[in-house]
């Protein structure tokens with residue numbers, strides 16, 4: 005079993021909860037309330053801006069220039085996705101720019117920024133992996149089981165695309181190679197980071213479904 009297969013096995017209960025979450029089920033069926041979707045899109049645009057920074061910072065600590073290039077391309081892509089979200093959805097849904105990060109988005113982005121600056125490269129890669137892998141698996145699942153016509157068709161297609169699949173395979177390859185060369189204690193920290201980000205992925209969708217606000 006590869007290290008990433010082991011990670012998938014460890015995080016399967018979290019993944020199943022994400023897949024069964026009403027946000028994803030209603031997105032798949034096209035019945036998700038518009039304000040849950042717009043809340044999500046706005047929070048995701050804030051997420052992607054910081055996710056791009058975390059990818060770029062993690063990349064600076066890669067041992068090879070190829071891996072640095074890979075991470076810089078992922079970062080560039082996150083910014084391009086963020087711009088595309090703005091262009092296609094912000095006007096259409098009249099999304100307001102003023103509310104700032106909800107607690108779920110705040111927790112996730114700050115976790116990724118902290119890990120990518122303060123932790124080892126190996127642990128940073130493990131923390132960044134769920135953003136790719138879980139999205140790919142959820143995207144494929146929703147794409148294959150969607151009810152059509154679906155008002156969220158465009159968004160669904162973004163993450164089921166082959167280009168994104170290629171990026172996911174690259175990160176998986178990098179993570180497996182790092183884990184093979186890492187000590188047991190580093191592998192343990194990689195596992196913890198992977199699980200934490202997986203939980204934060206759950207929280208992100210849940211936060212949108214609840215239109216989460218700061219209690220004070």
Ligand SMILES: Cc1ncc(C[n+]2csc(CCO)c2C)c(N)n1
Nearest residue numbers: 048051078081082085135136139208
């Ligand atoms: C909360 C949240 N998690 C993951 C993604 C997925 N994602 C967006 S851009 C990118 C990498 C581009 O190279 C990935 C994996 C998301 N959109 N929002």
